[in-house]
Amino acid sequence: MTEVSILSLVKRYGTALAVNDVTLKVNHGEFVSLLGPSGCGKSTTLKCIAGFETVSDGRILFDGHDISNREPEDRDIGMVFQSYALFPHMTVAGNLAFGLEMRRVARDEITRRVADVMELVQLSHYAGRYPRELSGGQQQRVALARALVIEPAILLLDEPLANLDAKLRDEMRTFIRDLQKRVGITTLYVTHDQGEAMTMSDRVVVMFDGRIAQAAAPEDVYDRPASEAVARFVGNANILTGTVEAAGEGRVSLRFGSEGTLVSLPGAAAPGSRLRVMARPEQVRLTAPGAEADASGTVVSHYFNGGFIDYRVRVGADEIMVHAPTAHRFADGAAVGLAFDPARLWPLEGAA
Numbered sequence: 001m002t003e004v005s006i007l008s009l010v011k012r013y014g015t016a017l018a019v020n021d022v023t024l025k026v027n028h029g030e031f032v033s034l035l036g037p038s039g040c041g042k043s044t045t046l047k048c049i050a051g052f053e054t055v056s057d058g059r060i061l062f063d064g065h066d067i068s069n070r071e072p073e074d075r076d077i078g079m080v081f082q083s084y085a086l087f088p089h090m091t092v093a094g095n096l097a098f099g100l101e102m103r104r105v106a107r108d109e110i111t112r113r114v115a116d117v118m119e120l121v122q123l124s125h126y127a128g129r130y131p132r133e134l135s136g137g138q139q140q141r142v143a144l145a146r147a148l149v150i151e152p153a154i155l156l157l158d159e160p161l162a163n164l165d166a167k168l169r170d171e172m173r174t175f176i177r178d179l180q181k182r183v184g185i186t187t188l189y190v191t192h193d194q195g196e197a198m199t200m201s202d203r204v205v206v207m208f209d210g211r212i213a214q215a216a217a218p219e220d221v222y223d224r225p226a227s228e229a230v231a232r233f234v235g236n237a238n239i240l241t242g243t244v245e246a247a248g249e250g251r252v253s254l255r256f257g258s259e260g261t262l263v264s265l266p267g268a269a270a271p272g273s274r275l276r277v278m279a280r281p282e283q284v285r286l287t288a289p290g291a292e293a294d295a296s297g298t299v300v301s302h303y304f305n306g307g308f309i310d311y312r313v314r315v316g317a318d319e320i321m322v323h324a325p326t327a328h329r330f331a332d333g334a335a336v337g338l339a340f341d342p343a344r345l346w347p348l349e350g351a352a
């Protein structure tokens with residue numbers, strides 16, 4: 001297993017900064033996702049690690065060795081792309097053997113390793129098939145096997161599930177994650193899909209404009225986002241502004257609107273100041289009017305979504321998203337109360 005250190009990485013295309021001073025350590029056997037909107041620099045970061053792009057500044061170390069100037073084939077990486085990039089004129093077994101033949105591995109050893117990796121990705125019965133005779137998910141499993149068969153030190157994946165339909169994508173998430181755990185390989189995974197990053201990763205690195213906005217465990221990024229931009233990119237977020245009525249011992253009492261009840265939450269701000277807090281839609285509870293609540297509002301719309309109902313509720317000038325169980329239903333126009341779970345409200349940095 002290998003540790004990857006990215007130190008003050010900069011990548012410029014002309015005057016444009018695609019990667020702007022990225023520093024990140026990926027531990028032995030860790031699964032780290034680079035998550036961000038299109039153009040934020042995640043693929044460029046991965047390409048610099050793979051050696052497909054030269055770095056403009058900064059260094060990349062594998063287990064303490066500077067590999068910034070090594071050719072891609074000398075970096076000991078396995079790579080999987082969105083387009084499976086399989087050789088169409090070769091069978092599955094041929095595709096898997098190719099990298100080993102290039103490395104002049106002995107024939108017996110190639111046979112053994114190809115058989116092992118086909119079993120690992122559950123494709124043993126497909127050895128003689130050509131890529132065009134496989135489904136998208138199967139082709140991506142071959143691509144994964146081809147990256148792993150060379151037994152690389154690091155696995156790099158760039159949007160590998162983007163071409164698959166939704167159900168297959170869900171299955172492949174678990175498949176890749178289980179496989180990575182079994183093999184124990186240090187993995188960097190690029191995606192713009194926050195669900196994918198959350199379910200698969202040990203750590204999620206959120207990037208905007210070539211910079212890291214937050215690098216933390218999925219739960220931390222979701223529950224304790226470093227900024228409003230992270231809060232909004234990772235899942236849905238209600239951003240509420242309240243007035244601090246009292247403060248002390250690392251907690252503040254916040255009042256939303258003129259009628260809102262006081263909610264006590266962790267934070268430090270002077271009384272009278274305005275504070276923005278994040279409440280995830282599933283952390284807001286709807287109550288019948290008259291029942292104890294923190295605020296009152298009117299249902300603007302509701303959408304049935306299988307196990308849940310997604311409501312939009314007008315509270316004063318704000319619209320609050322609520323992701324609620326189906327047990328109690330409220331019609332459009334209904335008066336409702338909203339109750340926040342103070343333990344789950346998260347104060348955001350910066351002035352309101």
Ligand SMILES: Nc1ncnc2c1ncn2[C@@H]1O[C@H](COP(=O)(O)OP(=O)(O)OP(=O)(O)O)[C@@H](O)[C@H]1O
Binds near residue numbers: 036038044192
């Ligand atoms: N070869 C290139 N020449 C010039 N600019 C480039 C090149 N490759 C990428 N860029 C620019 O660098 C920035 C980062 O691109 P990058 O592909 O890393 O983003 P990304 O987050 O992976 O986006 P996507 O999900 O769309 O691939 C973008 O503004 C892009 O236009």
